Amino acid sequence: MLPAEANPPVTIPRLTAPRPTSPWALLASELAVLFGRLRTWALLLALAAIPLLIAAAVKLSSHPVAPGRGPPFLDRITQNGLFVGVTAMVVSVPLFLPLTIGVVAGDTIAGEANLGTLRYLLAAPAGRVRLLLVKYAAAAAFCLAATLTVAAAGALAGVVLFPIGPATLLSGDTIDVGESVVRLLLIAAYVTVSLLGLSAVGLAISTFTDVPVGAMAATIVLSVASQVMDNLPQLDWLHPWLFSHYWLNFADLLRQPISWADFGNNAILQAGYILAGGAVAFGKFTGKDVLS
């Protein structure tokens, strides 16, 4: 098939009808495909293993965790099991979560192109924008699923292995169990928002290649590069513009009172990356020569 803009609108006969065309039905089918995949569940299972490992290690260790040793909040686990989720989040935010997001976001377009299913999804040039939106929405849904998996697995492991009691916040105040559940969910929401920018970058990269592994690797490398740059004091003018800049600031939700400033800053920054990534993906994908 020739590039779309070189042709008058052509209706491609739908030889097979693999997926529906109404936007919501398309999204539902996309989600069904994503969460029907063994790979997606393997990724989520790997994420769930992190809090389980942390909880088991702390439980089986014979001597108590000294404050200030190991990952942040590790010593709080023995007081309140829900902190397993928080500790797991601190551990997974720099690498494990971006890794899974990179796999899913990098696969969005390139995976379909690689399998040869992309052309079936593109009934008309206008359909390409819709397809991008649906693909992005599915990747965003995976961000939510991934962070909720870490939080929920952590909370479950904590409830089973440790007592559930009042939790100590960073400010030194204590909150009851109900509020610690709320805080844990807020942290999951914050981390989900934090990963949306990376998903958009992954989607943009995915439109440039037909090799999904390449897009996945490039996305993951970018997330690591962004964090490395965020740690170089020589680049401090760049720091507020890096998508990973606010990733670890979810700890602001563990202060008393909650500091919402970075929640807002992070949301604005991620929205910027969604727009930029979306615009690049739009630029490339609407003109992409879909041959397979």
Add this chain to the structure above:
Amino acid sequence: MKRAWMRWLPAALVPVAFTAAALAGSYQAGAATSLPHKSPADVIAMMGHANVQALSGTLQQTSDLGLPSLPTTGPAATQGPASTLELLTGSHTARVYMDGPSKARFQVMDLLAERDLVRNGNDVWLYNSADNSAAHVTLPARQSAERTLPSAPATPGMTTPEALAQRFLAAVEPSTDVTVGDGTMVAGRTAYPLVIAPKSNGTLVESVTIAVDSATGLPLSVDVRARGQAASAFSLAFTEVNLSAPDVGLFAFTPPPGAAVEQKSLPAVPAQKAMPMVPGASGKALPVHPTITGSGWDAVMAFPAGAMPSQARTAPLLSQLTQAVPGGRALTTSLVTVLMLDDGRVFAGMVPLERLQAVAAAK
């Protein structure tokens, strides 16, 4: 293929829009606002009249003192003497809550950690989340009335902020220019910048700017600039301020279960301990009398041998921060220089190292 470039239009426009938004934001932040003119004496009097009883706000502090950077993460960074020093380098965000003279809370927000100072009446709590430690200090009862100005008891009922402002200006006039700049915006409030600039060229300090809230007289930011440095050497500013009373629960601190709690007794002379750096102001309280050479901004304080404990001289942190100079070691920052001679004498001042060495040689 005419439409090919159109497809890339959004991708080109998005960065342009971001840059424009960022530039507009920084332009607005630094935009001059028109406020009725005030003289320096008026602005200082306004600060004296300031009667802000309650506030909650966020402070942003940045320092560029030319010190080598210290580790900013990990437990080592926020414990012991490095903790205080760490506050002087780099940048920090802190939240401050105040309700009346005896209730206050100060939170230094570190990455994944926090240091708290809570005062509720005579109870003062320090909490550090990095090592989950707390310290408790009980203030003696008389400390409650500490907000009265130090000079007020001398002339009770007679001293107005206006008179104090005049007296202050007269006192600093020989060495210092005090002016009021164009109105600025700090934390969304209009403010008068009070610019204090030394007349002498011999000091490292170029200017000190205090932005005074035009409505309440509350100082909203302090910005210290050093000679020959584009970035400000030290700046402390409210990024957000709210003058309503914060939640009372914030001041009721009980150490969390599992925290290592230490009861600390107050040192014998607490009030004078804090300010050994100000020449003249608290000189009497120091165990060893410093001699002061020169006056105003380029004054040099000289401490005789023995003023500094010998174990402090060999602390690894100190050797990390100082450089070897002929006859001793020197701590040079963009605002303050300290010269520690091998014979035990210590010279300090807001002047270049050469001046300290000249004073040391003359003695």
